[in-house]
Amino acid sequence: MDPNWDDMRVFLSVAREESLSGAGRLLKLDPATVGRRISRLEAALEAPLFVKSPQGYTLTAAGERLLAHGEQAEEAMRAATEAMTGPAETLSGTIRIGAPDGCANFILPQVASRIASENPDLDIQILALPRVINLSRREADIAITVSPPTAGQLLVQKICDYGLSLMATRRYLRKNPEITSVADLRDHRLIGYIPDMIFDRELDYLADLGIERVQLASNSVAVQRHLVSQSSALGIVHDFIMAFDRRLEKVLADQISLTRSFFLVRHQGDQRSERLNRLADLLSQGIREEVARLSAPA
Numbered sequence: 350m351d352p353n354w355d356d357m358r359v360f361l362s363v364a365r366e367e368s369l370s371g372a373g374r375l376l377k378l379d380p381a382t383v384g385r386r387i388s389r390l391e392a393a394l395e396a397p398l399f400v401k402s403p404q405g406y407t408l409t410a411a412g413e414r415l416l417a418h419g420e421q422a423e424e425a426m427r428a429a430t431e432a433m434t435g436p437a438e439t440l441s442g443t444i445r446i447g448a449p450d451g452c453a454n455f456i457l458p459q460v461a462s463r464i465a466s467e468n469p470d471l472d473i474q475i476l477a478l479p480r481v482i483n484l485s486r487r488e489a490d491i492a493i494t495v496s497p498p499t500a501g502q503l504l505v506q507k508i509c510d511y512g513l514s515l516m517a518t519r520r521y522l523r524k525n526p527e528i529t530s531v532a533d534l535r536d537h538r539l540i541g542y543i544p545d546m547i548f549d550r551e552l553d554y555l556a557d558l559g560i561e562r563v564q565l566a567s568n569s570v571a572v573q574r575h576l577v578s579q580s581s582a583l584g585i586v587h588d589f590i591m592a593f594d595r596r597l598e599k600v601l602a603d604q605i606s607l608t609r610s611f612f613l614v615r616h617q618g619d620q621r622s623e624r625l626n627r628l629a630d631l632l633s634q635g636i637r638e639e640v641a642r643l644s645a646p647a
Contacts, residue, residue, distance in 0.1 A: 354426070359386040360398065361419050364412065365488075367405035417502075421618055441470035444628055447489030449552075451570035451587050452611060452636070453477030455643070457493070460635035464628075491629060492614040493636070495551045502617040506629075509637045512588040512644060513554060513607040514599045521580040528583075528600055531558055538564040540576045540584030551609050554585040558605065589643035611636060 362372035362383075369380040369387075376383070391398050398412035408416060448457055453475050461473045476489050497505045522528070526536050541555045541563035555563060565576050570587070577584040578594055585607065591597050613633050619625045 354422070356386050356390040356393075357419050357422060359383055360390055360412075360415065361423060363387060363399065363406055364408055364416050364419075367407070369406070420616065423618075440464075440468040440624060440628060442624070443472040443474065444491070444625075445474040445476055445489045446491050446493065446632070447476040447478060448493035449495055449549075449570070450477045451590075452493050454571045455587070455590055455593060456636055456639050459639050460632065463635060464631050490615065490619075490625065491632065493632075494549075494612045494614055495609055496549055497612050498614060504615050504617050504620055506613050506633065508611040508613050508633045509640055510608050510610050511640050513585050513609065514588055515583055515601055515605045516577055516586040516591070516597045517583045517600050518578060518580045518596045519598050520596070521583070522598065522600070524580075531601065531604060534558070534560065534583070538582035540565045540567075540573050540582045542566060542573075543568050554607060557607065589640055592643040611640070 359372065359376065359378075362375050363369060366372045366375065369383045372378075373380045373383045378386075387398065394411070394415070396411040397409050398415060399406040400409055401407075446457065446461070454477065457475050461475060465471060465473055493508070497507075526533065528534065528537065539555065539560060539562075541560075542552060543566045544563075546568040547553050555561075565582050567573050567576070570590075573584050574586055574590055574594065576582060577586060578596055580596075583600060586597060591599075613629055613636075615625065615629060619629075
């Protein structure tokens with residue numbers, strides 16, 4: 350018996366959710382049915398596809414090989430559907446966008462709202478995670494990253510650069526020793542990432558300044574910004590965040606100015622999907638415009 354597409358859909362869901370129950374919720378099937386479908390597929394292929402452990406269902410070597418082919422088949426089915434129906438004037442369905450929390454909190458809400466208002470049948474989900482989004486497990490359809498991935502069959506395009514600066518509130522600067530050089534920072538409290546939770550070298554801002562210790566730390570950009578806003582310390586803040594908090598002021602602007610970039614990442618096979626191509630273009634344009642708008646001098 351040859352495997353069929355319905356069984357392949359079940360396989361892809363279990364591979365991504367790493368559980369029968371998770372796949373069942375996506376497919377609206379009970380876990381027992383999902384398990385039977387996986388067993389049927391394994392029998393048809395005469396190979397075990399998963400190893401069950403307390404952590405969930407993990408792909409075997411055969412499962413890993415099938416995953417690559419299954420995702421290609423999935424994209425081919427999507428492309429075939431679009432080819433038969435033609436591109437719609439507006440986008441529809443569900444799209445999940447993964448992004449680091451700085452972008453997810455301060456850029457994507459405005460961009461997603463505009464896209465959603467122009468495409469009422471489109472459901473947009475923003476996944477804000479302080480770590481790398483796993484596209485191979487389909488945690489998201491599209492990821493925004495701060496450095497281009499170097500592994501996997503992925504499409505990567507640079508969206509834009511953005512700036513970061515050392516910032517504090519005017520109240521903090523009034524009440525603490527004057528800062529005229531980087532050396533003066535030794536006399537001040539600093540805010541940054543929790544050192545062992547920095548998931549991308551591009552986020553290790555304070556290392557560029559030769560600073561090893563942070564007295565107040567969080568793995569969240571939003572929390573770091575709130576700590577700075579409380580006049581409790583200095584911190585590296587995205588320039589586009591200043592538009593949300595007029596209490597913030599750049600410190601040593603002539604000496605400390607960092608530049609990072611946003612990249613849009615998706616599966617290589619997605620380039621056959623007109624729907625995802627259009628959405629990627631809308632996202633890239635929207636993020637560029639929003640970063641420029643928020644970063645413009647007040």
